[in-house]
Amino acid sequence: VSPKDSIEYDITVTNSGTIDAKLDKITPTDLVTKNGDVIFTRSEVGFKVGDVLKAGESKTLTVKVEYDDVTSQPESTTESFTVTLDYVQADGSGTVTPGGETAADKLIATETTSGDGLYADEYETGRYIYKGANPSNYITFNDETWRIMSVENDGTLKIIRNESIGNRAWDTTGGTYGSNDWTRPADLNTYLNNDYYNSLTSESQNLIQTHTWGVGPVTMSNTDLAAQIQSENGTTWNGNIGLMTLSEFFRANTNASKCGSYGLNNSNDSICKTTNYMVSLVPSSGCVWTISSRATSSNNVFFVINDSYVNSYGAMYENYNVLPALYLKSGITLEGEGTSSNPYTIVS
Numbered sequence: 352v353s354p355k356d357s358i359e360y361d362i363t364v365t366n367s368g369t370i371d372a373k374l375d376k377i378t379p380t381d382l383v384t385k386n387g388d389v390i391f392t393r394s395e396v397g398f399k400v401g402d403v404l405k406a407g408e409s410k411t412l413t414v415k416v417e418y419d420d421v422t423s424q425p426e427s428t429t430e431s432f433t434v435t436l437d438y439v440q441a442d443g444s445g446t447v448t449p450g451g452e453t454a455a456d457k458l459i460a461t462e463t464t465s466g467d468g469l470y471a472d473e474y475e476t477g478r479y480i481y482k483g484a485n486p487s488n489y490i491t492f493n494d495e496t497w498r499i500m501s502v503e504n505d506g507t508l509k510i511i512r513n514e515s516i517g518n519r520a521w522d523t524t525g526g527t528y529g530s531n532d533w534t535r536p537a538d539l540n541t542y543l544n545n546d547y548y549n550s551l552t553s554e555s556q557n558l559i560q561t562h563t564w565g566v567g568p569v570t571m572s573n574t575d576l577a578a579q580i581q582s583e584n585g586t587t588w589n590g591n592i593g594l595m596t597l598s599e600f601f602r603a604n605t606n607a608s609k610c611g612s613y614g615l616n617n618s619n620d621s622i623c624k625t626t627n628y629m630v631s632l633v634p635s636s637g638c639v640w641t642i643s644s645r646a647t648s649s650n651n652v653f654f655v656i657n658d659s660y661v662n663s664y665g666a667m668y669e670n671y672n673v674l675p676a677l678y679l680k681s682g683i684t685l686e687g688e689g690t691s692s693n694p695y696t697i698v699s
Contacts, residue, residue, distance in 0.1 A: 357417040364398075364436065365409040368456045369477070369506040370681050371441035374402045378435040389430040390417040403441050412436075440682050454685045454695075455506040458499070461487075467628075469502070472602065474580050477504030482605045484626055487689035489513070491696050492679070493555040498628065499695070500599060506681030507560050511595055513632060515672035516547065521640055521652045522666040529667030531644035531652045533566040534588045537666065539640070543592040543675055558697060562678040564588050568646035569597055569653070571663060574614040576601060583643060592677045595629070597643035597653045597661065603629045610659075617660055624659035633657040638671045 366372050377400060384391045394413040404410060414432070452460075459479055462469050467483025479502040481488040488499040496513040503509060522529040522537040533540050548556065567586035569579045580598045597613070604610040610623035624630045633639045638654045645651035651663040654671050679697070687695040 354418050354420045354422075357415055360414045360416065362412045362414060363409050364404070364412055366404045366406055366438075368453055369406050369459070369502075369504065370453060370455070371403055371405045372438040373441045374398065374400055374404065374436060375439045376400065376435075376437040378437070384432060385419070386430040386432060387427050388419045388421050388425040389432075390419055391415070391432040392417065393434055398436070404438070405441075452684070453506060453681065454508055454679070454683045454697075455502050455681060457685055458502050458508070467605065472501070474577055474598075474602070475504070478502065480599075480602050481628070482603055483628060484605075485628055485631075485691075488628070489689055489691050489694035490685075491694050492558070493551050496691075496694065498632070499689070500595065500603070500676065503678065507562065507678040508683075509562075509676060509678050511629075511632070511676040512674050515632075515634055515637070515639065515674055517673060518637075518670040519673050520667050520670050522650075525666070526650065528650040528665050531568070531648065531650050531666050533593075533642055533644070534586070539673065540588075540590070540593070543673075544590055547675060548592055558679050558683065559591050560678040560680045561589060561591055564590065564593050564642065565596060566593075566642055566644075568644040569613075570646045571613065574612045576612045579612070582646070592675050594640055594642035594674065595676050597641045600627070600629050600641065600655055600661070603627050613661060620658055620660045627659060629655070630657065630659045632674055634672055638669070639674055640671045642676075 382393055382395060392415040398412050458469055467486040469479050470482050472478040472480045481499060490497050490499050490510055497510045498513055499508050499510050501509045519539055521539050524538060525535055565584035566588045567583045569582045573579045576598060583596050583598055601611055601616055604623055604627040606626045609619040610616045616623050633655055635657055638656050641653045643653045645663040650665045652666050653661060653663045655661055683697050684699045685695040686698050687693050689695045
């Protein structure tokens with residue numbers, strides 16, 4: 352009402368993404384800005400350059416608006432003030448600016464609870480998985496078509512190649528019948544992380560995040576998917592390129608009541624093949640290896656048949672199809688809609 356009167360506004364700034372962010376720049380740099388006859392003063396506490404805003408965390412930016420000590424009625428009775436907060440990822444691997452969004456944020460915004468699409472993973476907190484016969488999870492990588500399997504709780508995207516790179520044995524040198532120990536390493540592990548990795552473009556290699564993979568053995572008769580996932584995650588391996596796990600195949604099905612575990616899926620395979628996009632990745636009259644070994648055997652590995660039926664067989668006995676899987680770095684950004692005609696493309 353009168354000169355020197357003031358009001359304070361508390362502005363909540365939230366990191367709604369999955370990656371910790373660091374404040375890289377504040378514009379304007381001055382704490383006090385005068386626009387006409389109004390003085391704007393922003394707080395510095397909690398909003399200094401270098402401060403980290405963790406994923407999911409909120410902080411309050413206070414702006415004081417003060418009527419200057421004027422002696423006559425101002426001609427302008429309105430003034431505006433803009434503060435721009437430029438953030439980078441806390442680990443320095445990319446820039447996140449206001450109005451921008453990471454690939455993880457873009458995809459999570461499409462979360463659904465019915466039909467084909469991205470679902471919150473009920474078994475692993477903070478993780479999202481694609482389910483259904485044909486969700487919009489197509490992505491171009493290495494100038495090829497891949498599918499996004501999941502948005503991980505660290506902001507990385509796990510993707511799988513849409514077509515097989517050919518038929519290979521899982522392992523041929525681990526004993527008389529081969530070994531189902533991926534970490535040994537198995538022959539397929541060595542091939543994917545050497546010859547195949549080196550065949551990718553350098554740009555594609557730079558997008559790959561070395562990651563922790565669950566490679567633990569599971570039982571063939573397991574009907575408890577939570578227990579199976581715990582088994583898979585009980586043994587881990589760090590690397591660049593692997594395969595889908597057995598549980599990832601089951602979790603991609605929207606019909607969990609009939610297809611959500613080994614026993615259920617195989618009892619209802621005629622139904623399950625119509626509600627799981629991963630079945631379409633298996634070549635006609637073919638089979639695809641998973642990374643998951645059978646707990647009761649030293650050489651058997653699980654694979655998926657093109658009618659969605661799951662079984663296990665000796666690591667060296669069959670040359671099954673290989674669908675490489677890998678993790679894309681957090682902080683990348685995407686364009687596109689994820690459909691087969693307009694797949695997601697990586698723009699940064």
